[in-house]
Amino acid sequence: MTKPISATNDFVVKFANVNGSGSASANGLFAKAILRMGVPVGARNIFPSNIQGLPTWYEVRVSEAGWLGRRGGVDLMVAMNPQTWDGDVAGIEAGGYLLYDNSKPLPAAKFRDDITIISAPLTDLIASEFSNPRERQLFKNICYVGVLAQLLGIEIDVVKQLLTEEFKGKDRLIAPNLKAFELGRSYAEANIAPIGLRLRRADKVGDRIFVEGNDAAALGAVYGGATFCAWYPITPSTSLAESFQKYCRQLRTDPDGKARYAIVQAEDEIASIGMVMGAGWAGSRAFTCTSGPGISLMTEFIGFSYYAEIPAVIFDVQRGGPSTGMPTRTQQSDLLAAAYASHGDTKHPMLFPANPTEAFEFGAQAFDLADFFQTTVFVMLELDIGMQEWLCEPFKWDPARKLNRGKVLTYEHLEQGVPFGRYRDVDGDAVPYRTLPGTHPTRGAYFTRGSSHDRDARYSERGEDYTEGMQRLLRKWETMKGYLPGPIVRNARHPTRDGMLYIGSTGPAMKEAHHALDELGIHINSMRVRSFPFCDEVFDFIRNHDQVFVVEQNRDAQLKTLLVNEGGIDPARLVSILHYDGTPITARFIVKALKSKLRAVPDAAMRENVT
Amino acid sequence: MTYIAKPSLHHPSLEKNAQGYTRRDYEGRISTLCAGCGHDSISAAIVQACFEINLAPHRLAKFSGIGCSSKTPDYFVSPAHGFNAVHGRMPSVLTGANIAAKDLIYLGVSGDGDSASIGLGQFAHAVRRGVNMTYIVENNGVYGLTKGQFSATSDRGSKAKRGAENKDSPIDLVMLALQLGATYVGRSFSGDKTQLVPLIKGALLHKGTAVLDVISPCVAFNNHVGSTKSFDYVREHNDAVNRLDVITTRAPIEAEYEPGELREVEQHDGTILRLRKLEADYDASRRNMALAYLGRKAAAGEIVTGLLYVDPEAGDLHDALNTVDCPLNKLEDAELVPPVNALEKINAGLR
Numbered sequence: 001m002t003k004p005i006s007a008t009n010d011f012v013v014k015f016a017n018v019n020g021s022g023s024a025s026a027n028g029l030f031a032k033a034i035l036r037m038g039v040p041v042g043a044r045n046i047f048p049s050n051i052q053g054l055p056t057w058y059e060v061r062v063s064e065a066g067w068l069g070r071r072g073g074v075d076l077m078v079a080m081n082p083q084t085w086d087g088d089v090a091g092i093e094a095g096g097y098l099l100y101d102n103s104k105p106l107p108a109a110k111f112r113d114d115i116t117i118i119s120a121p122l123t124d125l126i127a128s129e130f131s132n133p134r135e136r137q138l139f140k141n142i143c144y145v146g147v148l149a150q151l152l153g154i155e156i157d158v159v160k161q162l163l164t165e166e167f168k169g170k171d172r173l174i175a176p177n178l179k180a181f182e183l184g185r186s187y188a189e190a191n192i193a194p195i196g197l198r199l200r201r202a203d204k205v206g207d208r209i210f211v212e213g214n215d216a217a218a219l220g221a222v223y224g225g226a227t228f229c230a231w232y233p234i235t236p237s238t239s240l241a242e243s244f245q246k247y248c249r250q251l252r253t254d255p256d257g258k259a260r261y262a263i264v265q266a267e268d269e270i271a272s273i274g275m276v277m278g279a280g281w282a283g284s285r286a287f288t289c290t291s292g293p294g295i296s297l298m299t300e301f302i303g304f305s306y307y308a309e310i311p312a313v314i315f316d317v318q319r320g321g322p323s324t325g326m327p328t329r330t331q332q333s334d335l336l337a338a339a340y341a342s343h344g345d346t347k348h349p350m351l352f353p354a355n356p357t358e359a360f361e362f363g364a365q366a367f368d369l370a371d372f373f374q375t376t377v378f379v380m381l382e383l384d385i386g387m388q389e390w391l392c393e394p395f396k397w398d399p400a401r402k403l404n405r406g407k408v409l410t411y412e413h414l415e416q417g418v419p420f421g422r423y424r425d426v427d428g429d430a431v432p433y434r435t436l437p438g439t440h441p442t443r444g445a446y447f448t449r450g451s452s453h454d455r456d457a458r459y460s461e462r463g464e465d466y467t468e469g470m471q472r473l474l475r476k477w478e479t480m481k482g483y484l485p486g487p488i489v490r491n492a493r494h495p496t497r498d499g500m501l502y503i504g505s506t507g508p509a510m511k512e513a514h515h516a517l518d519e520l521g522i523h524i525n526s527m528r529v530r531s532f533p534f535c536d537e538v539f540d541f542i543r544n545h546d547q548v549f550v551v552e553q554n555r556d557a558q559l560k561t562l563l564v565n566e567g568g569i570d571p572a573r574l575v576s577i578l579h580y581d582g583t584p585i586t587a588r589f590i591v592k593a594l595k596s597k598l599r600a601v602p603d604a605a606m607r608e609n610v611t
Numbered sequence: 612m613t614y615i616a617k618p619s620l621h622h623p624s625l626e627k628n629a630q631g632y633t634r635r636d637y638e639g640r641i642s643t644l645c646a647g648c649g650h651d652s653i654s655a656a657i658v659q660a661c662f663e664i665n666l667a668p669h670r671l672a673k674f675s676g677i678g679c680s681s682k683t684p685d686y687f688v689s690p691a692h693g694f695n696a697v698h699g700r701m702p703s704v705l706t707g708a709n710i711a712a713k714d715l716i717y718l719g720v721s722g723d724g725d726s727a728s729i730g731l732g733q734f735a736h737a738v739r740r741g742v743n744m745t746y747i748v749e750n751n752g753v754y755g756l757t758k759g760q761f762s763a764t765s766d767r768g769s770k771a772k773r774g775a776e777n778k779d780s781p782i783d784l785v786m787l788a789l790q791l792g793a794t795y796v797g798r799s800f801s802g803d804k805t806q807l808v809p810l811i812k813g814a815l816l817h818k819g820t821a822v823l824d825v826i827s828p829c830v831a832f833n834n835h836v837g838s839t840k841s842f843d844y845v846r847e848h849n850d851a852v853n854r855l856d857v858i859t860t861r862a863p864i865e866a867e868y869e870p871g872e873l874r875e876v877e878q879h880d881g882t883i884l885r886l887r888k889l890e891a892d893y894d895a896s897r898r899n900m901a902l903a904y905l906g907r908k909a910a911a912g913e914i915v916t917g918l919l920y921v922d923p924e925a926g927d928l929h930d931a932l933n934t935v936d937c938p939l940n941k942l943e944d945a946e947l948v949p950p951v952n953a954l955e956k957i958n959a960g961l962r
Contacts, residue, residue: 209958209962222949223949225947227942250953251949252947254935257933258933258934259935260935260942260947262939270733271702271703273703275704278704278708279708279711280711281694282672282707282708282711283940284712284940304696395954395958399950402944436692437712438714439669440669441668442669442690445669447692448695450696
């Protein structure tokens with residue numbers, strides 16, 4: 001028999017549940033309890049596009065070393081879903097553990113002999129104490145948390161504290177939850193032998209917070225001064241609008257109940273972005289949140305925003321495409337769709353947050369950028385960031401920070417005779433001045449249109465007027481590069497001619513991969529790109545390396561395409577490492593792909609893409 | 612169209628309204644539409660209405676989509692900001708601007724293609740939300756800029772210039788607006804300025820969604836025999852249910868009225884809508900009755916015009932959203948950016 005896995009503060013627990021069975025709060029309790037013991041966790045919901053009945057999983061990676069990306073493999077499986085039993089049991093690492101509910105006997109063929117089987121009669125334990133069917137279902141989940149607490153060594157006081165906090169104001173729910181927890185814990189204490197996986201209190205969490213990226217981005221929008229959200233429900237972006245509502249209700253409500261914000265659920269994504277355009281034009285900071293299919297619908301307006309120069313912010317929480325694709329799985333596959341959205345010559349700035357902390361920061365900064373550059377700014381979230389709770393640095397805000405509203409001429413300016421031409425490059429940075437409607441009785445009015453116009457916003461079909469405007473937009477694009485968040489470089493222990501480029505949620509896996517490569521003696525520098533248009537630093541990085549691996553989560557190497565297109569880079573110098581099955585990329589995958597790439601053919605030009 | 616721009620200097624003897632503005636202050640750039648186009652008459656009616664209600668020209672915000680009608684906001688009230696949106700999507704842009712700056716008067720101008728075909732969805736949903744706006748459909752039953760295709764408001768059996776017959780059922784935007792909850796609904800004819808100007812005045816002063824369907828014959832593509840949107844056809848089949856006078860509180864108007872039952876309706880801002888009935892059995896305060904009447908008359912080929920429905924106590928989208936009195940675009944940093952200690956509290960709750 002394979003030796004049982006023995007590990008402290010470094011293992012993966014996966015819960016297999018049925019969607020809608022109330023497992024989420026129990027699983028969340030498990031993850032949070034470990035965090036409260038000072039041990040970092042990376043937690044991920046793997047859920048279906050369904051309300052009730054289909055399989056759902058929750059994976060918790062416990063890592064005192066702080067590796068928060070998905071590891072791959074499962075050390076302890078909590079198998080609560082008969083539909084997925086076979087696959088769940090098969091997914092356990094050799095020497096791993098299986099916990100199941102043995103209230104009903106299962107044939108021996110359903111198990112493996114190279115893993116440790118642990119069982120508890122969860123259904124029976126709960127049935128002995130609770131009679132309400134819904135309670136029985138919910139508390140069965142809390143009961144397995146009790147079993148796990150005993151087996152792994154979760155401190156009971158931590159669980160008690162968490163339950164007390166969670167049910168604050170609904171205090172009558174605390175006692176039955178604790179009872180269910182205790183049923184499982186005491187059963188395990190009396191009946192189950194200790195296992196090789198253990199938790200030990202540590203101090204590796206610090207002041208970090210545990211939060212979803214959508215929640216963070218919405219809070220960023222509140223701090224960034226957004227007053228209006230127009231949106232249309234679409235997974236995985238819906239919770240962003242809901243969080244904005246939650247935070248606004250909390251932070252932007254006058255004592256008399258009046259709202260210093262507005263939220264409209266539009267009839268579709270086209271109306272959402274149209275409303276954002278109207279509000280941005282009238283001087284309110286406005287945004288919409290959506291996913292790939294929504295971007296497709298919005299493209300006409302996005303081009304309008306580019307050409308008529310109207311501020312807008314779009315949070316694109318990317319999911320698996322094309323078409324309806326995999327709405328509950330993660331990808332980085334809207335890069336090209338967003339970068340060049342719309343007909344004609346258009347391009348749009350994008351920000352690539354790598355975690356909820358950055359989702360908050362970029363969520364606020366996007367509004368300054370949109371107002372200043374008077375264009376649509378994309379915040380490119382991903383399902384893996386938006387809908388998963390991440391352990392990340394706490395949110396920070398400088399109290400001295402002012403909202404940068406950009407170049408807006410006021411009544412006083414116009415009254416003093418400051419000349420106004422809507423599309424004139426007055427300051428040499430190609431960013432024009434604008435006026436808001438209703439500002440001055442006789443000066444500053446103009447007509448906004450998507451048809452060609454001259455520098456004073458008059459309708460014009462003259463080629464010179466058109467090209468002057470389009471050239472200025474290109475110069476504005478150049479100006480932008482100095483204002484966007486710059487890339488972050490991590491150098492290998494030794495000088496090297498190999499580099500890696502990546503964005504967004506690949507961060508934690510990359511950090512871990514970097515460490516593993518160092519250990520393997522493979523030296524490679526890496527750069528996390530945080531915005532588009534790419535600044536010179538990005539292209540310098542590529543020039544300073546013989547070959548650069550571009551690691552991204554889509555099939556068609558969209559980040560590489562952008563680099564080649566915008567930087568005039570020889571495509572042969574960029575070698576793609578692509579992960580796009582809808583699960584988050586892992587360090588194991590990156591290391592494996594990189595090793596095979598580095599070994600395969602010495603001439604980078606001959607290398608094929610790894611998928 | 613005329614090619615000669617009027618000089619911008621005003622003659623000192625030009626009549627001024629209570630705010631000191633002359634009619635010229637409400638004019639726009641020179642129209643580029645065809646000579647005799649009904650749309651230019653509507654622009655003129657808008658100018659007249661704005662003048663008569665003493666609107667400060669820059670407090671108007673003008674919106675349109677794409678098409679002949681949607682070009683017109685450039686041709687009236689130049690001191691106001693204008694927004695020529697993408698095809699069929701003006702309602703959403705207007706909605707967004709209205710949410711940002713509730714202190715302006717909102718006017719959307721659209722056409723039958725822009726509102727009844729590509730933009731039917733946005734039209735419907737803006738009406739449902741009760742956006743505080745005047746929404747004028749310059750309805751000619753035809754696509755002019757692309758040279759004469761039927762639009763969705765063309766009547767079944769109506770003939771195109773080259774004789775093709777429209778086989779599809781028409782969309783009646785007035786009936787739709789009534790069903791969807793518009794609180795001021797009227798229909799008029801670009802050739803009847805005496806009816807149209809008061810309807811626009813009342814609409815601009817109305818709080819809530821005001822929809823005006825204005826039949827506006829296309830002299831280039833839809834003004835022939837066999838068309839149900841021609842000048843002649845509309846004149847022959849025009850069934851006006853009432854005559855409206857709008858009396859702003861600031862400048863009460865003493866006028867002579869022809870006989871007929873008078874009804875006065877006071878709107879939110881104190882404006883009086885004085886309605887004189889032309890149809891004895893028509894009551895503009897009853898939505899369902901209006902729908903039934905319109906249905907009956909449409910079947911008989913009659914075009915019902917006048918103020919067809921009004922709810923003077925209507926609310927708007929801002930009431931529903933319970934927004935603060937200060938327009939959202941005028942809120943300062945301190946009212947928008949929460950204090951840092953609030954963030955620290957949120958951090959603490961996430962540990």
